[in-house]
Amino acid sequence: MLDTASETTLLSVRGLSVVADGPDGPRQILEGIGFDLKPRQILSVIGESGSGKTVLARTLASWIAAPLRVTAGQVLFKGRDLLADRAYARGLAGREIAYVGGNPAGALDPTMTVGAQLVEKLRAVRPDISASDAKAKAIRLLQAVRIPAAERRFHEYPFQYSGGMMQRAMIVDALISDPALLIADNITQPLDVTVAAQILKLMRELNSEFSTAILFICSSLPVACDASDEVMVLNKGRVVERQTPDRLTAAPQHAYTSALIAELPTLWQEGPQRRRPAATEKPIMSVRGVSKAYETRGKSGKALVQAVRHVDFDVFAGDNFGIVGESGCGKSSLMRLLTGLERPDGGQILFQGEDVGAASARRLRELRREFQLVLQDPYGSLPPQSPIGAILEEPLKIHRIGNRAERRDRARAVMSEVGLHPGLYESLPTGLSAGQRQRLNVARAMILEPSLLIMDETLSALDQTEQGKLLDLFERLQAQHGFTYIFISHDLTMVRQVCSRIAVMYLGEAVEVAPNDRLFFDPGHPYTRALLSAAPTLELRRYRPEDCLLEGEPPSPIDLPPGCAFASRCPQAFDRCRSQNPALLSRGGQALAACFLNPTNEATHV
Structure with missing residues (x-):
């Protein structure tokens, strides 16, 4: 722990209280919040959805507006009350107090290069600095956050950055004015585990190098403990506990903290695990040599992005099949192929023996009654102006199922099944929480009674408690209806709980496919070990980050290197790895891995 006692x-923050005004009167959001933060100190704020974390962050950044309203308290920055002097507070925003949110994709202007926006921001707060000096500083910071080829990336547009690089670019945007305080609001939640681990490591290094105090808002207790000097626990808008990470996890002082710890899923130790169904011998979906490339234009002309490359696996009826990997590994591209949203360039996707990629538009619509997709974004995936009942009835109308009364009855029944009160039938989704919105998305997928549900990062926007509730729902629905699930996720703790078999993707390829226990206790690929070493957990790790954790970005999918695409980041790579690409071969026991370090048998499908 950092010693800041003398600073x-x-x-x-003293006695801070915030309410949300509504038709039924003010609703308390924060009540009596108080804490101190010193330079070079990192304080994590943890709590479930609705605890007030983001409202606290935005209040400190002077970003709250109606219907939110501060009713009491002080926010003293260098001894001066920001609440009493709003002009002074606005002058600090973006200069001495910087804010980074968890949605970097919409934070930058898509029509300007990243570098131009960084220079514009710096010169707005420091008009005395020249354009060349501002550019030099921006490139230095891009290098400090480990953006590869920073001078070239300086001239690229936001859409050319991966999710991990965008988050690092937003950290540069926040730090470029040399702020004294950085407010980081859930900046790692939407990221995969290796990028999130790099961001946390970077945050600690920048905290030390620039003497910046950091308030780290977080929904994951293991991440909060890993990131900070102290952890502050919020429950229903109140601070219930503040301790060092070691003391908090070893001897929590409040029942709410104890409950958060007890609910944590485990990767290797005995803990709260869920039923993982046994695979049958009948494939419901078979993926055979599937590839997909996208044409893009660059400075040197047209090029192909190799998004999915020769992927093979089977999903068995009644199974929970997981697909994991870093940002940019091809998970979302594969999802579009599995659901028929796009057709593969090569290979086959067989659903109950029928080739999805070769199906006519009419036949594909019929097949979609049998497989449905539930997306990641609980907000953007629902039409905000349509009542909940209309949203649920739309699939039935498209497939001409039932009359008006029958569709209404079916919609209400599905709402009850997923835990939404039927009284919400005429309500708009705008009033629902993130967890309720995802229940609505699940209900919309369920209403056609499909046999396969594909979950594309469905839980990644939710906190630990809401994730647990949705996983309970999925388990119950599977027991009642016999669904088969494909979970596409970067959350290894969730995959560990629910998936019986797992495929690991890297740069468009499936580099490992294995049963759950085999993958977590005896991984066959160095990339899998790197993912496991970076997974947030309070357990003693089986794989040490210093031995396994990856630095930098994967190679470009436009200009793939010869040999194994992982060789440039693999601590165990040797000459053969750089000239030959290993095939996905059997390790025995239904496990496959694409690595020359494994004794292999003949290639096969599992």
Whole structure:
């Protein structure tokens, strides 16, 4: 833990209370919040959805507006009350107090290069600095956050950055004015485990190098403990506990903290695990040598992005099949192929023996009654102006199922099944929480009674408690209806709980496919070990990050290297790896891996 006892307090919050005004009167969001933060200190704020974390972050950044309203308290920055002097507070925003959110995709102007926006931001807060000096500083910071080829990336547009690089670019945007306080609001939640681990490591390094105090808002207790000097626990808008990570996890002082710890899923130890169904011998979906490339234009002309490359696996009826990997590994591209949203360039996707890629548009619509997709974004995936009942009835109308009364009855029945009160039938989804919205998305997929549900990062936007509730729902629905699930996710703890078999993707390829226990206790690929070493957990790790954790970005899918695409990041690579690409071969026991380090048998499908 960082010793900051001798340093002057930078931020002092005293008795802060915030309400949300509504038709039924004000609703308390924060009540009596108080804490101090010193330079070079990292304080994590943890709590479930609705605890007030983001409202606290935005209040400190002077970003709250109606219907939110501060009713009491002080926010003292260097001894001066930001709540009493709003002009002073606005002058600090983006200069001495910086904010980074968890949705970097919409934070930058898509029509300007990333570098131009960084320079514009710096010169707005530092008009005395020249354009060349601002550019030099921006490139130095891009290098500091480990953006590969920073000078070239400086001239690229936001859409050319991966999710992990965008998050690092937003950290640069926040740090470029040399702020004294950085407010990081759930910046790792949407990221895969290796990129999130790099961001946390980077955050600690920048905290030390620039003497920046950091308030780290987080929904994952293991991530909060890994990131900070102290952890502050919020429950229903109140601070219930503040301790060092070691003391908090070893001897929690509040029942709410104890409950959060007890609910944590485990990767290797005995803990709260869920039923993982046994695979049958009948494939419901078979993926055979599937590839997909996308044409793109660059400075040197047209090029092909190799998004999915020769992927093979089977999903068995009644199975829970997981697909994991870093941002940019091809998971989402594969999802579009599995659901028939796009057709593969090569290979086959067989659903109950029928080739989805070769199906006519009419036949594909008929097949979609049997497989449905539930997307990641609980907000953007629902039409905000349509009532909940109309959203649920739409698939029935498209497939001409039932009359008006029958569709209404079916919609209400499905709402009850997923835990939504039927009284919400005429309500708009805008009033629902993130967890309720995902229940609505599940209900919309279920209403056609499909046999296969494909979950594309469905739980990644939810906190630990909401994830647990949705996983309970999935388990119950599977027991009642016999669904088969494909979980596409970067959350290894969730996959560990629910999936019986798992495929690991890297740069468009499936580099490992294995049963759950085999993958977590005896992985056959160095990339899998790197993912496991970076997974947030309070357990003693089986794989040490210092031995396995990856630095930098994967090679470009436009210009693939010869040999194994992982060789440039693999600590165990040797000459053969750089000239030959290993095939996905059997390791025995239904496990396959594409690595020359494994004794292999003949290639096969599992």
